[in-house]
Amino acid sequence: MVWSRRACSLPPVDDRVGLLVRYGGEFVDGVVGRASGSFVETVDGRRVLDFTAGQICATVGHNHPRVVAAIERACRDVLHLNSWMLSEPVLALAQRLVGTLPEPLRRVMLLSTGGEGIEAGLRMAKLSSGRFEVLSLTRSWHGVTGGASAVTYAASRHGYGPMVPGAFALPAPYAYRCPIRHCDEVCDCSCLEAGFELFDQVSAGSPAAVVAEPVLSAGGVIVPPPGYFARLAELAHERGMLVMLDECQTGLGRLGTMYGFQVYGVVPDLLVLSKTLGGGVPISALITSSAIERECFGRGFTHVTSHVSDPMPAAAALAVIDVVEEEHLADRARARGHYLLERLGDLQERHEQIGDVRGLGLLCGLELVLSRDTREPADALGLALTDECQRRGLSINLVRGGTGGQASCLRMAPPLTVSEDEIDLAATIIDEALRTVVNRTAAAAAAS
Numbered sequence: 001m002v003w004s005r006r007a008c009s010l011p012p013v014d015d016r017v018g019l020l021v022r023y024g025g026e027f028v029d030g031v032v033g034r035a036s037g038s039f040v041e042t043v044d045g046r047r048v049l050d051f052t053a054g055q056i057c058a059t060v061g062h063n064h065p066r067v068v069a070a071i072e073r074a075c076r077d078v079l080h081l082n083s084w085m086l087s088e089p090v091l092a093l094a095q096r097l098v099g100t101l102p103e104p105l106r107r108v109m110l111l112s113t114g115g116e117g118i119e120a121g122l123r124m125a126k127l128s129s130g131r132f133e134v135l136s137l138t139r140s141w142h143g144v145t146g147g148a149s150a151v152t153y154a155a156s157r158h159g160y161g162p163m164v165p166g167a168f169a170l171p172a173p174y175a176y177r178c179p180i181r182h183c184d185e186v187c188d189c190s191c192l193e194a195g196f197e198l199f200d201q202v203s204a205g206s207p208a209a210v211v212a213e214p215v216l217s218a219g220g221v222i223v224p225p226p227g228y229f230a231r232l233a234e235l236a237h238e239r240g241m242l243v244m245l246d247e248c249q250t251g252l253g254r255l256g257t258m259y260g261f262q263v264y265g266v267v268p269d270l271l272v273l274s275k276t277l278g279g280g281v282p283i284s285a286l287i288t289s290s291a292i293e294r295e296c297f298g299r300g301f302t303h304v305t306s307h308v309s310d311p312m313p314a315a316a317a318l319a320v321i322d323v324v325e326e327e328h329l330a331d332r333a334r335a336r337g338h339y340l341l342e343r344l345g346d347l348q349e350r351h352e353q354i355g356d357v358r359g360l361g362l363l364c365g366l367e368l369v370l371s372r373d374t375r376e377p378a379d380a381l382g383l384a385l386t387d388e389c390q391r392r393g394l395s396i397n398l399v400r401g402g403t404g405g406q407a408s409c410l411r412m413a414p415p416l417t418v419s420e421d422e423i424d425l426a427a428t429i430i431d432e433a434l435r436t437v438v439n440r441t442a443a444a445a446a447a448s
């Protein structure tokens with residue numbers, strides 16, 4: 001389990017919860033009735049500041065009126081079509097997306113989920129190259145479908161049988177806990193060189209693609225150093241591998257630029273967007289070059305899904321792009337991200353349990369440790385703290401940190417519309433919640 005939400009003591013507990021399959025640990029208590037901007041509200045009137053932007057999708061804020069209006073309009077016009085029929089929102093979205101992207105990213109495929117986008121990209125990389133080996137980073141998260149889960153290392157791989165053959169791991173550039181025990185605090189990309197060297201030795205001679213997130217989010221908010229992706233692209237292209245960037249979380253402004261790859265000055269061969277594209281509606285996009293599209297088409301590329309090129313989600317995505325551009329959300333993410341990191345830095349000065357604070361734009365994390373000297377991960381504290389924050393009205397995710405399967409990093413990814421007052425409120429809640437949990441633990445230890 002990567003992150004698990006333990007039920008915290010919030011009313012009301014609804015008996016119907018027992019009818020649901022638990023797909024990621026326990027559910028958070030409370031039933032949500034409404035959502036707006038940075039807040040969700042339970043049916044009994046509790047407001048919760050949402051520092052996960054839903055599941056990192058509501059970057060324009062919950063229920064943005066422009067997105068709601070676009071969905072309402074699409075419901076009146078056309079919701080869904082046969083997979084080979086095209087509609088105005090789909091054509092307009094393809095044009096709009098391509099307009100935000102550099103050459104050679106000129107061909108767009110619209111699907112429903114991030115995992116589907118990754119699957120499509122992997123299939124295109126394999127079909128166009130005639131090869132099958134794929135490298136991805138340890139601590140990466142690309143989805144739970146077959147192909148995507150084979151290249152995902154942040155989730156437990158135990159218990160689901162064999163993965164798709166040909167998946168290999170590159171050590172993630174986790175400077176706080178260098179995977180090759182070489183760097184400390186600042187990554188010099190030795191892990192990347194060592195990872196490719198290792199791959200060369202284990203490869204069966206069929207290198208097809210490298211897949212990576214610009215910032216590894218579920219893996220513990222790991223920000224690769226400047227130059228990382230330029231070197232990764234060089235090493236991949238030397239071996240004839242395509243570079244696929246997974247910008248499901250980072251696309252459309254979150255890192256302070258429209259796309260994460262712009263931070264690193266590279267252009268991927270394949271780009272996957274989802275989450276942030278729909279503003280809460282399921283839609284993903286696989287974008288590639290005309291040359292790769294042509295090659296795949298010539299080889300009979302088939303990737304028909306029930307909701308490929310559906311008009312309603314495309315209409316929502318068009319509204320999302322309008323909002324991101326008109327409200328200058330990438331610039332706001334950059335400015336508010338600095339502010340959030342400053343506030344988290346203040347917390348680190350006050351609480352010795354905060355070993356590291358890191359992030360880029362409005363994707364930030366703080367890592368909890370038992371001791372700053374040993375850096376031993378404090379997973380139990382992380383669980384207690386996320387529960388206490390939830391109880392006090394702040395939703396944050398606990399994601400991977402540490403060296404094994406530990407979840408000791410609190411991830412914050414609020415809507416990009418978040419205000420400084422809301423960031424202050426979140427910092428105050430974390431401050432008080434951390435003090436409460438630490439005191440409670442100390443009291444329990446003294447009493448035992």
Ligand SMILES: Cc1ncc(COP(=O)(O)O)c(C=O)c1O
Binds near residue numbers: 112114217246249
């Ligand atoms: C970076 C990244 N890629 C891909 C996915 C998979 O997206 P989905 O859950 O929509 O299939 C996720 C989901 O969390 C993600 O965070």
